[in-house]
Amino acid sequence: MNTLSEFVIARRRWVAALWLVALVCGIAATGGINKHLSNEFSLPGQPGFKANQQIVAQYGNGASVAPLVPVVTLPPGTTVDDPAAKAALTRGFDSVATIKGVRVASYANTGDRHFVSADGRTSYGLVFRPPFATNGFNDNDIAAQSATTVADLKAALPAGSVVQLTGMDPLATAGTTSSGSGVLTEALLSGLGALAVLLFVFGSLLALLPLLVAAVSVTSSFLAILGLTYLTDVSSIVQFLVGVIGLGVAIDYSLLVVTRWREEIAHGHDNETAVRESLKHAGSAVAFSGVTVAIGLASMLVLPVPFLRSIALGGMTIPLVSVLVSLTLLPALLLGVGKRLDWPKLRQESTASRGWTRWAGFIVKRRWIAALVSLAVLGFLFVAAFGLKIGEPGADSLANAGPARAGLVTLEHSGFSTGVLTPIEVLAPKDSAAAVTAAAEHTGGVLTAISPTGAGWQHDSTAMVVVIPGTETTGPTGQSILRHVRTATEQAAPAAMTGGSGATDVDMISAVYGNLPLMLTLIGLVTIVLLTRAFRSIVLAVKAFLLNVLSVGAVYGVLRLLWQDGHGSQVIFGVPATHAITSWVPLMVFAFLYGLSMDYEVFILSRMREEYDKSGSTTTAVVQGIGRTGRLVTCAALILFGSFAALSSSSETMLKIFGSALAIGILLDATVVRALLVPALVSLLGRWNWYLPGWAARALRVAPSPLPVPTEDVPERVPEPSVAG
Structure with a gap:
């Protein structure tokens, strides 16, 4: 950091x-980056992905x-x-079948009574559409197909x-817009x-600097x-994450550097x-924090x-x-x-915060109670996480109102299972189609x-x-049915391939x-090595890793209780229980929360290490570290919480789940973990x-830290703050 600070000072x-x-070029890049980004989704080597490729x-x-x-309801x-x-009914569905690119199944062309309600008045059809961006189709074509389908039937x-139109996509997009103004508003x-x-933290115009740094960081990231x-x-998806995550991360880092500068x-x-001095101490913490966040995201590189x-x-x-x-830029x-x-300078940084110093002293005096209470809260949520079910939100949770919701209600009230929304598709040899159909129909959990x-x-x-299937393939039960169908159909015809959205x-x-x-x-090993070097301590590094895993696990418990179980x-x-959590959400929550919450761990423990090196006292290190x-x-944490809470206000259920998980995770981590459990x-x-x-010191090229003489069997006298910070 000394070399970097000298470089910045001189130039x-x-x-x-x-x-x-970079800011100017980044602004220019932001406007045209969308056309360079990819919407492709692939799962190379996976059987369902290969089947879907062949079907398309x-x-x-x-x-x-x-x-x-x-969904058709007769008079x-x-x-x-x-x-x-x-x-x-036959004419109507035959007319729908003439729409470009679609394939239609209904009572009219199958004669299967599973397409008809018990009273004979209501019937539904399945209109299989071209995938997005395939054969020249796009979202507008899909919307046009939907309108044409309803018009032809009527x-x-x-x-x-x-005639009412429903389906997983119409339900998922109910009430959303495509203009992107919602994202801008949230930002x-x-x-x-x-x-x-920031105005509260600094009490001066210095509050503008972190926002300027965030603007440069976000636009440069786009570049x-x-x-x-x-x-x-x-x-x-990356362009959305840059706006939401980039703002909070850049401001966090700026806060640490500017606060230390004011202190000096x-x-x-x-x-x-x-x-x-601010770069030597706060700058090192920022560098390690940024690398840790990057490691959390880089862990996804090992996924196929x-x-x-x-x-x-x-x-x-x-x-x-x-x-x-x-x-x-910030030091410059x-x-x-x-x-x-730094005007009007309503806050001073000459001493640690009186309130936080007293809080730290309170925790030190009651360290066992603080540790047990915080571990009880986190442990309860961590155990709850073991009931997390990976899948997609159920149809009932995707929309509360609108035509698609009305169609779903009619479908359910007519006695149909919502499994009709996620049919399983099997690509079979023509001469084995009858055998594959019979094998699938006799599989447990299959309606027809x-x-x-x-x-x-x-x-x-x-x-x-x-x-x-008898239930949607979005959840564990439906996924189990799909796996059994795959096994049964492959036994009937080895060349059969099972696909579909499930x-x-x-x-x-x-x-x-x-x-x-x-x-x-991988992430554990790399993180522990980096933090051991940063803190010059094996115990602090291992503890930081374990607490982060515990913290993320607790957030998974919140996901289960709040969204999956609907509490x-x-x-x-305004969303009922989803019964499952979208498959990518837990992974993305881990990737971001692991790194972001480690920011706070690095900020706190780096300062504690610094205070310990000065005083040789653990109690002083804890009190001064938390006080500062x-x-x-x-x-x-409040800044990041605000960003994520804005994301959770999205009209799409999946983004609500993702945003709320990050918001609750940051809040939980900054309070129960960092303010309570860490000092304890x-x-x-x-x-x-x-x-x-x-x-270990020689391997990491840092100064060793011998084990101190055991003189702290009981907490030392807690130092009292002299001036409010």
């Missing part, structure tokens, strides 16, 4: 000018895209068994008939919330990601010395899922660029305009299996078989969570916190 105008250029290649529709489900006194009504049916709200917190797109595919100024140092790997690559640029800006700005912006012989259902030597979910779970132990092992989701978000970082960590454990572990044997 601060050049540093500022280069980042100004031969039939051009269905596969991983759940079908539209038109009172009319049933599908009336010749005229049956003929009208035109053919008797007067008084009601602006997050920025305003961050400004309010870096644009460069990545010329080397590899980068998921379009308050101690009488000149501006250059204050910058050197290309789009997750691209998110990892793109996402890693956010913390790394934020670190670079915070350690170069502090050297130039820092003192002038059909293999129409009309147009669009056979191609060359293959035929399509549609299997209707097969994609099963593949995703297998590819991601089958490799989870390797991912956790509060209806009251808070407590307000900082809490305010940084450090106090309990005493002298063992600071131990780094010579062999």
